[in-house]
Amino acid sequence: MIGLVDCNNFYVSCERVFQPSLEGRPVGVLSNNDGCVIARSTELKAMGVEMGTPAFRLQPCLQRGEIHLLSSNYELYGDMSARVRMVLEEGVDEVEPYSIDEMFVRLEGLDDAALTRQARSLYDDVRRYTGLPVCVGVGPTHTLAKLANHMAKSSAAYQGVCILTADSDETRYLLRHTPIGDIWGLGRRLAERLALLGLRNAWDLRNADAKTLRRHHSVVLERTILELRGISCIAMQDDEARRRIMVSRSFGRATGEWQHLREAITQHAQHAAEKLRHQRSLACALYVFLKTNRHRHDQPQHTPELVVALPHPTNDSRPIIATARRALARIHRPGYRYMKAGVMLLDLLDTEHHQLSLLDTTDDTEHPRNERLMTTLDTLNRRMGRNTISFGLPTANAPWKLRCGNLSSRYTTRWGELLKVKA
Numbered sequence: 001m002i003g004l005v006d007c008n009n010f011y012v013s014c015e016r017v018f019q020p021s022l023e024g025r026p027v028g029v030l031s032n033n034d035g036c037v038i039a040r041s042t043e044l045k046a047m048g049v050e051m052g053t054p055a056f057r058l059q060p061c062l063q064r065g066e067i068h069l070l071s072s073n074y075e076l077y078g079d080m081s082a083r084v085r086m087v088l089e090e091g092v093d094e095v096e097p098y099s100i101d102e103m104f105v106r107l108e109g110l111d112d113a114a115l116t117r118q119a120r121s122l123y124d125d126v127r128r129y130t131g132l133p134v135c136v137g138v139g140p141t142h143t144l145a146k147l148a149n150h151m152a153k154s155s156a157a158y159q160g161v162c163i164l165t166a167d168s169d170e171t172r173y174l175l176r177h178t179p180i181g182d183i184w185g186l187g188r189r190l191a192e193r194l195a196l197l198g199l200r201n202a203w204d205l206r207n208a209d210a211k212t213l214r215r216h217h218s219v220v221l222e223r224t225i226l227e228l229r230g231i232s233c234i235a236m237q238d239d240e241a242r243r244r245i246m247v248s249r250s251f252g253r254a255t256g257e258w259q260h261l262r263e264a265i266t267q268h269a270q271h272a273a274e275k276l277r278h279q280r281s282l283a284c285a286l287y288v289f290l291k292t293n294r295h296r297h298d299q300p301q302h303t304p305e306l307v308v309a310l311p312h313p314t315n316d317s318r319p320i321i322a323t324a325r326r327a328l329a330r331i332h333r334p335g336y337r338y339m340k341a342g343v344m345l346l347d348l349l350d351t352e353h354h355q356l357s358l359l360d361t362t363d364d365t366e367h368p369r370n371e372r373l374m375t376t377l378d379t380l381n382r383r384m385g386r387n388t389i390s391f392g393l394p395t396a397n398a399p400w401k402l403r404c405g406n407l408s409s410r411y412t413t414r415w416g417e418l419l420k421v422k423a
């Protein structure tokens with residue numbers, strides 16, 4: 001079986017660990033430069049505040065003290081994420097981070113009772129050792145684990161842990177009540193096209209003819225159908241159309257050389273930016289990681305990772321590459337031979353939000369030019385082959401100073417910012 005451990009309202013929960021007075025209150029976390037809302041507590045969602053809402057629109061509520069808005073503290077979130085992974089690694093053999101706040105785990109060779117105990121103990125342990133609330137979903141496939149997690153989150157009856165088997169009455173009931181657009185990896189547009197064929201919910205899709213739908217739609221859809229039936233066919237690393245942007249690759253041979261690593265990260269960042277523009281989104285932050293070969297017990301191991309804010313929500317390759325390189329410089333240590341490097345883009349917003357966040361950046365006259373440049377680049381690379389034009393030199397004079405009006409301390413990574421306790 002496969003488990004999905006997903007932290008509840010991750011950024012807000014990280015802040016609440018160190019500021020318990022925020023518990024139960026409407027809290028939002030803002031993109032860098034305090035531009036717009038990128039994370040919300042349940043209470044803030046209930047007030048109707050949408051993702052991407054510009055911070056200035058919330059000023060009246062803020063002044064009346066009805067809500068709390070915090071600057072994003074990516075260093076804290078990245079470190080808390082690594083701690084969640086460490087707790088999970090104590091309990092299970094294989095942990096595969098899917099994003100900063102979601103991790104898949106393998107739960108093999110357990111009977112029903114042991115499986116329930118294991119899932120419950122993951123739920124308890126993460127809370128106990130990190131202070132973060134999570135939900136655990138378990139199923140025979142990634143798609144069903146994702147659905148189980150969604151159930152654990154949305155219905156209090158599960159008390160944070162939901163386990164689905166392939167053919168139970170419960171699974172059938174849930175699939176019947178899950179709209180196609182809510183299934184992992186299937187978007188609203190696909191849902192509309194499938195509705196024309198009379199397929200409305202996950203149960204309809206599960207029983208549809210996978211081969212025919214593959215011919216008319218995609219192999220992703222066929223795999224999803226099989227996964228809904230309990231046949232596992234999505235690999236942990238597979239993120240085709242999975243609504244995340246992650247580019248990583250294992251090297252042909254391990255290398256510790258700075259120049260090689262820098263080139264790899266540059267290329268990954270560039271490809272990630274292309275994907276971002278293709279789906280018309282902007283990213284607020286990125287996550288960079290390196291891995292040594294864990295099977296080489298004779299070599300020293302190092303698997304560093306870092307989450308860093310981008311200067312503003314963007315899909316421009318240049319700041320994305322420059323930020324990724326800067327992150328690499330901070331995590332790279334000489335003396336290790338790395339086997340893999342990757343870049344993941346975080347906190348994706350629709351391009352339309354950019355119009356609003358532009359109001360408070362200084363380079364708005366540059367914006368249309370930058371957009372034309374990126375479009376030209378993508379067109380050329382599409383026509384003439386990938387990497388026809390690519391970035392060799394980092395951009396200088398990036399406006400690197402961020403405005404962070406209400407930034408919390410980096411409690412877990414800086415000695416000078418430890419939590420202070422009064423007696």
Ligand SMILES: [Mg+2]
Pocket residue numbers: 006007008009010101102
């Ligand atoms: Mg989450």
